[in-house]
Amino acid sequence: MATTQPAAMDRPPTIHDIAALCGVAASTVSRALSSPDRVNIRTRQRIEAAAAQLHYIPNSQAKALSSGRTGAVGVLVPDITNPFYFDLIRGTQLQLKAAGYTQLLVDTEESDEVEASTMEQLRKSADGIVVAASRLTDEALLAAAAKMPMVTMNRDVPGIPAVLIDTPSATSQALDHLISLGHTRIAYIAGPATSQSSTRRWTALSEAAKERGVEVRRLGPFAPKTQSGAAAADAAVHSGVTACIAFNDLIAIGMLQRLRERGIRVPQDMSMVGCDDIFGADFCNPPLTTMASPIEQAGRVAVSMLLAQLNPLAGGGTRSRSVMPTHLTVRGSTGPAPAPG
Amino acid sequence: MATTQPAAMDRPPTIHDIAALCGVAASTVSRALSSPDRVNIRTRQRIEAAAAQLHYIPNSQAKALSSGRTGAVGVLVPDITNPFYFDLIRGTQLQLKAAGYTQLLVDTEESDEVEASTMEQLRKSADGIVVAASRLTDEALLAAAAKMPMVTMNRDVPGIPAVLIDTPSATSQALDHLISLGHTRIAYIAGPATSQSSTRRWTALSEAAKERGVEVRRLGPFAPKTQSGAAAADAAVHSGVTACIAFNDLIAIGMLQRLRERGIRVPQDMSMVGCDDIFGADFCNPPLTTMASPIEQAGRVAVSMLLAQLNPLAGGGTRSRSVMPTHLTVRGSTGPAPAPG
DNA sequence: CTTCAAATGACAACCGATTGCCAAACTTTG
DNA sequence: CAAAGTTTGGCAATCGGTTGTCATTTGAAG
Numbered sequence: 031m032a033t034t035q036p037a038a039m040d041r042p043p044t045i046h047d048i049a050a051l052c053g054v055a056a057s058t059v060s061r062a063l064s065s066p067d068r069v070n071i072r073t074r075q076r077i078e079a080a081a082a083q084l085h086y087i088p089n090s091q092a093k094a095l096s097s098g099r100t101g102a103v104g105v106l107v108p109d110i111t112n113p114f115y116f117d118l119i120r121g122t123q124l125q126l127k128a129a130g131y132t133q134l135l136v137d138t139e140e141s142d143e144v145e146a147s148t149m150e151q152l153r154k155s156a157d158g159i160v161v162a163a164s165r166l167t168d169e170a171l172l173a174a175a176a177k178m179p180m181v182t183m184n185r186d187v188p189g190i191p192a193v194l195i196d197t198p199s200a201t202s203q204a205l206d207h208l209i210s211l212g213h214t215r216i217a218y219i220a221g222p223a224t225s226q227s228s229t230r231r232w233t234a235l236s237e238a239a240k241e242r243g244v245e246v247r248r249l250g251p252f253a254p255k256t257q258s259g260a261a262a263a264d265a266a267v268h269s270g271v272t273a274c275i276a277f278n279d280l281i282a283i284g285m286l287q288r289l290r291e292r293g294i295r296v297p298q299d300m301s302m303v304g305c306d307d308i309f310g311a312d313f314c315n316p317p318l319t320t321m322a323s324p325i326e327q328a329g330r331v332a333v334s335m336l337l338a339q340l341n342p343l344a345g346g347g348t349r350s351r352s353v354m355p356t357h358l359t360v361r362g363s364t365g366p367a368p369a370p371g
Numbered sequence: 372m373a374t375t376q377p378a379a380m381d382r383p384p385t386i387h388d389i390a391a392l393c394g395v396a397a398s399t400v401s402r403a404l405s406s407p408d409r410v411n412i413r414t415r416q417r418i419e420a421a422a423a424q425l426h427y428i429p430n431s432q433a434k435a436l437s438s439g440r441t442g443a444v445g446v447l448v449p450d451i452t453n454p455f456y457f458d459l460i461r462g463t464q465l466q467l468k469a470a471g472y473t474q475l476l477v478d479t480e481e482s483d484e485v486e487a488s489t490m491e492q493l494r495k496s497a498d499g500i501v502v503a504a505s506r507l508t509d510e511a512l513l514a515a516a517a518k519m520p521m522v523t524m525n526r527d528v529p530g531i532p533a534v535l536i537d538t539p540s541a542t543s544q545a546l547d548h549l550i551s552l553g554h555t556r557i558a559y560i561a562g563p564a565t566s567q568s569s570t571r572r573w574t575a576l577s578e579a580a581k582e583r584g585v586e587v588r589r590l591g592p593f594a595p596k597t598q599s600g601a602a603a604a605d606a607a608v609h610s611g612v613t614a615c616i617a618f619n620d621l622i623a624i625g626m627l628q629r630l631r632e633r634g635i636r637v638p639q640d641m642s643m644v645g646c647d648d649i650f651g652a653d654f655c656n657p658p659l660t661t662m663a664s665p666i667e668q669a670g671r672v673a674v675s676m677l678l679a680q681l682n683p684l685a686g687g688g689t690r691s692r693s694v695m696p697t698h699l700t701v702r703g704s705t706g707p708a709p710a711p712g
Numbered sequence: 713c714t715t716c717a718a719a720t721g722a723c724a725a726c727c728g729a730t731t732g733c734c735a736a737a738c739t740t741t742g
Numbered sequence: 743c744a745a746a747g748t749t750t751g752g753c754a755a756t757c758g759g760t761t762g763t764c765a766t767t768t769g770a771a772g
Contacts, residue, residue, distance in 0.1 A: 042494065042495065044757095044758060044759080045758070045759065046758080046759095054721070054722085055721065055722045055723075056722095056758090056759080057721075057722065057723075057724090057759095057760080057761080058720085058721055058722075059759095060758095060759065060760060060761085061720095061721085061760090061761090064760080068719090068720080068721090069719095069720070069721080070719080070720060070721085073720085073721085087491060087492065087494075087495065088758085088759075089436075089495050089757085089758055089759065090492075090495060090496055091432045091435045091436045091441070091495065091496060091757085091758080091759090092436055092727090092757070092758035092759040092760090093758080093759055093760080094432045094727090094759090095430075095432045095433055095436055095726095095727050095728065095729090095757090095758080095759070095760090096726070096727050096758075096759045096760040096761080097727085097759080097760055097761085098727080098760095100432070110457060110460055110461060110464070111457040111458065111460075111461055111650075113454065113457075113650060116451060116452040116454075117452065119451055119452075119478075120451060120452055120478070123451070123478055132475075133476075133477075134473075134475065135474075135476045136474075137460075137461070137464055150428060151428065151431075153383065153428075154383065154428065154430050154431060154432065155431050155432060256654075283654055286654070287653075287654055309452075309454060309650070309651065310650065310651040310654065310655075312628075313597075313624055313627070313628055313651065313655045313656065314651075314654045314655065314656070315654065315655070315656035315657075316656075385727095385728060385729080386728070386729065387728080387729095395751070395752085396751065396752045396753075397728090397729080397752090398729095398730080398731075398751075398752065398753075398754090399750085399751050399752070401728095401729065401730060401731085402730090402731090402750095402751080405730080409749090409750080409751090410750070410751075411749080411750060411751085414750085414751080429728085429729075430727090430728055430729065431729095432727090432728080432729090433727070433728035433729040433730090433757090434728080434729055434730075435729090435757090436727090436728080436729070436730090436756090436757045436758065436759090437728075437729045437730040437731080437756070437757050438729075438730055438731085438757085439730090439757080
């Protein structure tokens, strides 16, 4: 059965096919498709029609090779299976797609080496990167940022644009909440030693505690996984505190499970506060009081900042810092401090 | 301060830089680095030393353009934020990395159109794809599979290699479990209409129910999200069943929440069975009885099958089908049927 | 009707690798 | 020591676009 289509090709059409079909040079086709006003509108329309007819899709590899722009942005997260990153990834993906970019998502496995080598790799295949919760040193990050446009998430290094989640101030809110419930002996369950977020929260927390005259001790570091919860829970119980503020919800949920196993009631015997309001925080048992923030939006903002760096055309000066608000969401895991004795 | 390094270059080194440094042709460098035995071992060592000294990293775009192989594999999932896919993604990522491939992860947003256009896009930038829970028709999938190597997950189309999770047989186990607890009126909470998994489970379930002489009715379809749980729970209660087998854990967890709001006790008034054993299934309230399977391993197997297609060198014939076992994990959400009346 | 500027489109070099082909160099054998 | 066979390594084309340069066409103005 004959069709109006030219003979079906075994391989994808190129601009040369379009050029042949229209009787123009390949370069004209290239211009018509990328910088439309450099070409006669009628020619352009013919070319566009031919492109549509052939179902032309530009070869991104070739485009990247000759233009130097890849149209891709790398997104580095320490652990894809950490629910905290879902919404972040979703946010970056949506914003990138809206701008016509492709997202290259990489799990750096909580490893500084993997992170560094990934960046090196991406230097050729991405126009820029968004780095969440970097495990690198400030120096290494600065060196990497010098080689390619970068925006960090939850990592504040002078000279590198960043999106920060304001958990430190939420941490103070959490502390006030616990104090208002009568708690005076409180533990901070620390995250990885290389996590700047953890450090910043601890700083904010211990300062606030001093002002308010309560005792906050630091336990850890612990890996940000539910499995760490058992050790953390045991440490908390042993230390004699009546409430814990955990580095994140994963650890907090793990602690809830362990406390339940040990017959320690939450919140009657021990109050728990998590951080991030991840998937699961609202339906664990008891539901977790936690510090929530608009993560998906944070992802979008990070991408916007990066794209502003890549395409400085728009007038507005490039923001180099964006702080996302965080608030305490109180659920069932916090309650009045147990009567002493 | 002078170093032994050649003057630092402002741009990444290429094989030409290496060639110049060693006094050989660029093609010799290319051969030395890719097919080592086509080049004199001493020359090769000189080249390797130079490459190391310059911190040479091959440009993957250029490599792809000239060789036709991209070294990347696309992984398409309908919804990145669905915890079911975390382990799958982790599995594919690990196996791909081990084989020296890069993973291109794409969220197709439960949309057949996005899925189709993504495949078209990937045709140029990936060597093959793993498609999880496709929303496309069999015809569209076959057409796509004809254009590039493909392995599907949880989608059985003759002619396309697939990894299947044996939830149908687990569904029967779940049914037997419920029957042994005295349930006779049971509902299947269906997933998306275009999900073959949902269809396959329903077929297996209704057949098993007929054999065993119990009544199983189908409710839905429901979107595979916790938010759908409310409507599903209401429908289940209204239909008068005493137990539900849900399409997946997300819906089941959403139902648990709704039932709790409505004061319907689980498992005393209603038993719930989920599917997938996702993150959260073990710590929701009550913990969810669910059908579990080695998802991460499924991801690894899918990648292995794909790579076998891409590099047919190894002797063994290519498997075209792999079925992952599934078993019922009983937790607190299932219990004896309520006494009639 | 001529003149000049602006708009347009063709040519060719280039991005950084891969790879077919061939010549030079080497090893082996008679 | 020469002939035949093997390596080895260089040249150049190629992948599919982009982009600088330049010649030509077009239109407007004088």
